[in-house]
Amino acid sequence: MRIGETVTFGGSGLDRAAHLRNRPEELGLMARDPEAGVLPLWRGKPLLVGAAETEAPGWLAADDAALADAPDRVFLGLDEGRPRFACDLSAWEPEETPETLGAFHDPSEQRHPAMSDTHRFAELRAAMTRLTARDAELVATARGILGWHATHRFCARCGHESHVAMAGWQRLCPACGAHHFPRTDPVAIMLITRGNSVLIGRSPGWPVGMYSLLAGFVEPGETIEAAVRRETFEEAGVRVGKVKYLACQPWPFPSSLMFGCRGVALTDEITLDPAELEDARWVTREEMMAAYAGEDPTLKPARPGAIAHFIIANWLADRLD
Known part of the structure; x- marks a missing residue:
């Protein structure tokens, strides 16, 4: 992109x-x-x-x-x-x-x-x-x-309190000598489309009417593409075929790197995992355009500044190149 x-x-x-x-x-x-x-x-x-x-x-x-x-x-x-x-x-x-x-x-x-x-x-x-x-x-x-x-004040190896080093970019353990480095958790966030519609969902506790793209952490030993398919199926029961990387965003809430992807759905029936999502739905391009224009009081798009908002806006403008 x-x-x-x-x-x-x-x-x-x-x-x-x-x-x-x-x-x-x-x-x-x-x-x-x-x-x-x-x-x-x-x-x-x-x-x-x-x-x-x-x-x-x-x-x-x-x-x-x-x-x-x-x-x-x-x-x-x-x-x-x-x-x-x-x-x-x-x-x-x-x-x-x-x-x-x-x-x-x-x-x-x-x-x-x-x-x-x-x-x-x-x-x-x-x-x-x-x-x-x-x-x-x-x-x-x-x-x-x-x-x-x-x-991360304490050493993950021995439990002793560690010290700040390298101008804040490391922590050193004085007891066992371990070096600890800042971590960033990889997260896949995906624009899943089927024809003219996009799959969106909302987590429990979100503001009323707010929906976003589905997302989930990439697991050890897993590719980003595989995480897109697994998370979409686990959360919404939708199977995904072809996956394409779009863009990424450092997300300091608290320490993630969001890998934005586009995936093509192979199925459209939704089966929710209630532990992950309160609701999920397919929304047409026209319905999403109305939501972004503030014309649909029941559907609020992802927060401006978030990569989900960025990806959907560029999907609507046909700029996912």
């Missing part, structure tokens, strides 16, 4: 400068560069500034008072020569913790008392389509790597 990398988080040519990760002294000097910036995240929410078209990551100086108690900084790379770092401020406790925190839709925002009123921690899903391609890649990278550190 020629426009595959235009998907949100699809890549902006960020110079990750991996050769600097084992040079702590050099990175320390770079962090003090006036052009450098540190992006704090609070419980998965990036610090943002501005609104609507002007929304952007809330980069702070390395010596900002709000970062005084921040743990290790992760080096994200060079943004047009400007050093970029990220840190986790999840230990900070706001006066109120909303019930929506961690939910599929969290509209709450948190403001740190040591930061400007224009800065707030906000859910990335709501802001991702308003960020530039470069900002989206930086924020997604920060969210993914910090999320990995939060859930």
Whole structure:
């Protein structure tokens, strides 16, 4: 798919400068560069500034008072020569913790008392389509790597607490010497068509009327194409024949790489797995176009910014080349 990398988080040519990760002294000097910036995240929410078209990551100086108690900084790379770092401020406790925190839709925002009123921690899903391609890649990278550190503090080999190394891109176990690297889970997400219709489904707990493409994790020893066929049959009972890769999207919720594919259904009878899907249905191109135009109150398409929304929109526009 020629426009595959235009998907949100699809890549902006960020110079990750991996050769600097084992040079702590050099990175320390770079962090003090006036052009450098540190992006704090609070419980998965990036610090943002501005609104609507002007929304952007809330980069702070390395010596900002709000970062005084921040743990290790992760080096994200060079943004047009400007050093970029990220840190986790999840230990900070706001006066109120909303019930929506961690939910599929969290509209709450948190403001740190040591930061400007224009800065707030906000859910990335709501802001991702308003960020530039470069900002989206930086924020997604920060969210993914910090999320990995939060859930992988202990050595998987011996159980001892590990330490951050290589500017945040490794964890080392001081007890057994094991090296641990950030993980990304491969997920197949598929546009399954039969004639003029596409197969969509919804998971329990999703917003009312929201549907998306079927998706599932790729298992060890399995190809992406095989995962498309297996997941479609397991979730909806539909057999799939030919499968074609379209595009991929890093998905930092928390750490997946979504492999977008197109598959041709061999059968159309749906048999739901209720543990996976609340509902699944075939929708014609015309019905989906009405949904994307906001003309069908019973059918809400996948969230803008998600690869499912991107693939369906390009299917409707006949751009899956």
